[in-house]
Amino acid sequence: MSISSIFAIHLNDVARMRWRDVWIFQRVYSFSLFSSSTTDKLAFNTVDNGYLKLDRVRIPRANMAMKFSTVARDGTYSRADGAKRELSYFTMLQMRFHMVHGSAKTLSKAATIAVRYSAIRLQGLSATAPHGEVRVLDYQSQQHRVLPRVAESFAIFATSHVYNAFCTQATAMVDTSPDSIDATSLAMAHAISCALKVAASELCTRGIEICRRACGGHGYLQSSGLPELGGFAAQFVTAEGENYVISQQTTRTLLKLVGAYRMGVALPPSLEIFHALDGPLPKLSATDYEALFRYRFLSLLHQFDATAAAYPSPDVAIQTNLIESHHLALCYGKYVLVHEFAAAVESLSRATKPIAVALFELFCVTQLQEDLGDFMALVQLPTSARASLHARLTHLLDAVRPHAVALVDAFDHSDVSLNSTLGRADGNVYDALMQSSLLYASDAVPGFTEYLQPLRRLHASSRL
């Protein structure tokens, strides 16, 4: 917090302001009424969030970001020529794709820590060879907790690369000639950014916590790095549009695009899947991964579209059916993840493809298991799929296990960025734990230096 810190504020519901506008000004300007930091947060405490109230404050015109709307010297408010309404949301769109990438990054850090620790941690005896302790990563349940998180990290990274590239390209187009972006593509990008942020942040936060628990009591230590990662990632769920709020925007856009499709408007390539919206369902088996997620999404969309017809407006339909709306958006996000992960795997060389295919399958199988009722009820997956998916799962865990450490090494997180006693690349977990424990003992406990340490020295060689 410093007096030169700047605030970028969104003003809406203000007379004569029809869009959200951005103003930049020194914090000192706000003293006229009230400004303050919030209290401590779950994490992310290096960023200072604050409250701000303004009451009849004049802000110089020069402090308004005037690319898409302007206030003239005489106070006239006007929209810039040719500026699309969607462009005013462009920063939020960028931020959401940024959070999708951030979800992959933080989840892959947690997966790195959990895999490395599980690969060196010995605990419990083997039921078949009772004299050796077992590496915890060799337990099926530990693999089931940790390895799908590796697969999810790759799925989100693969998708994030595609949409970050789109975003960079779109940003350049907005800068040079805003007219060259059509409104449908922008609306679509908006819907995808919301759906992906919802799906990625849910996978990320859940996955980090699973990794933390998979490290047992040591995962409860701050020095494992996992509590901080979890606290940091928790913001992805809430910020830049709380997940249950922005999922409504995905539904709204999808309904609009379905309407346009039915009226014969040409669709962007990513929406050609709409052609199967009203058609008969093909017979799908448990290994038709992409098709299963596509038809599950289309079935939900078809259903919601039919439901919405009974309401006076899409907004009323959504607000009355928020549970289904959120589920639709989440399942759209999951379909996009499966679709982009499949495409990324397809593009790989012969050397890396087999393990990537196994990770892709692991991602799909665990996701299918999670929503099994959906797939049985909506796309007629037979109930026998429950057993076949489980068999496939255990096969995949066996296949991925030998590559687990190499796969997390491939995320290329340095020890500094992991900041974890458990996730060190050299595997010296116990030395690191002991070091961090000793640091704590001599610095942080009242009375340690004065009373306990001398006693400890006194008894250092005693044999009571």
Next chain:
Amino acid sequence: MSISSIFAIHLNDVARMRWRDVWIFQRVYSFSLFSSSTTDKLAFNTVDNGYLKLDRVRIPRANMAMKFSTVARDGTYSRADGAKRELSYFTMLQMRFHMVHGSAKTLSKAATIAVRYSAIRLQGLSATAPHGEVRVLDYQSQQHRVLPRVAESFAIFATSHVYNAFCTQATAMVDTSPDSIDATSLAMAHAISCALKVAASELCTRGIEICRRACGGHGYLQSSGLPELGGFAAQFVTAEGENYVISQQTTRTLLKLVGAYRMGVALPPSLEIFHALDGPLPKLSATDYEALFRYRFLSLLHQFDATAAAYPSPDVAIQTNLIESHHLALCYGKYVLVHEFAAAVESLSRATKPIAVALFELFCVTQLQEDLGDFMALVQLPTSARASLHARLTHLLDAVRPHAVALVDAFDHSDVSLNSTLGRADGNVYDALMQSSLLYASDAVPGFTEYLQPLRRLHASSRL
């Protein structure tokens, strides 16, 4: 941490020690090799966990807890007459039931905070009456996030009351005449304590995080009380037997009891459900709540028992099928929750029964939805149940909503114990947030008092 702090340590794998034994001694005794606190934890930092290494240390005989095993003056180690092996685990059994109760308590605190905040928080406009802001608890999605947590709290409380009573009774019996407890009942209590601890701690920790998120950005503030609650409850998953470890003990005991049942041994009343283990499946509908959970559990148990027959021992079967073993134990825990919640609701007066029935149904419906694939594949629930369960869910949310605040008031948590700006009984959330924010600003930011506060005073009346 003080030199008079005591350690209760579990020694195993030590020559001549055939059980786990408990010794109590002053920390000073351990200085001969090494002892230290661990570093900061996710939460629960008021309790000092430590490392301890002993190397050729003599501990006085008087410091051994000798109820069930003794060491004579000449060093002879022996088991007390008539002491059952199961009794040595009795403390852990008590601790697990204690954690089940703790899960209900912490989850109900989070639910109280989220319901109270959602009941006063206004956000967004109604699609049908666009001029009034909406109480967030009136959004269907917010109800879906928060109200099942209220139902889960009641489910765990109801079950916990039954088993705490059992535990108190059993403790008295152990104290007076250990012989009066039969080994089957003790083994069964052990299996149930593990299964319930797994199910309750999973519901609790997940529920607290859902409540935290349901409070939006304010739930990210430490002053909401929710981050601390979540961090505290996280230990229930890991301590007194990590959930994936103790679930194996439930499976092991269940397999043993199934074996005994098949050999004609008389079963305790709680296991009379085994009579349906091999019989034909009745036709069940989506509202046969208790039967659905009972038959799902029995189906999994039947399946695991059949699988286990192919292995040299139950231990090998469990270690080779850890994913299914964990799922079996979790589903047993969920069945016990449904069973005890149903019994508790049945015992209520006419005045309180209707709302309790609604909560019971809400618990069952959301649990059925979560594992829908299980119920379709294992107990032949028709796929049409997906739609009927959703319809029932929205009906129940509507029915519970008007009672939500009264229901969380019934948990009777004081403002002091909630320690939350958002969960205050008087609903003055914004005053509380502002107070906590002002406290922070004047105390905690370096340079605030010296530099920022004088500037703020200087500009207090400026109109730039």
